[in-house]
Amino acid sequence: MEPLEYTVQRIPVERTLALRQAVLRPYLGDERFILDDDRLSTTVAFGAVTPDDQVISVARLTPEQPPFDAGHRPSWRRARMPATLEWGRSCSRR
16 A cells, blocks of 8 residues: 555544544434534644545544543543544544
C-alpha cells in the first residue's frame, strides 16, 4: 500500500457521523446513530483528513466520570473511533 497523506485536525462532531455509522453500525439510520453526548458543547472530535477533504478516521473526547474516585479533577473519555477499511491499519498505527 502506498503511503497515505493526511492531517489530523479538530472537526465538527457532525463530520464523524457518516463514518461512525458506516463502520460501527451500518444497520442504523442516521438519526438513531447520534449519541446524547454528541450534542454537548464539551464534546470534541478529531479526524484524519486527506488532501481531498475525506475523513478517513476519527476520535472523540467527551467529559465522563471514571469508574473510580477522581476527586475534583475533571475527567474525559477518549473513544477510539473507526477508520475506513481501506486506510484503517495505516491511520491507527501512526
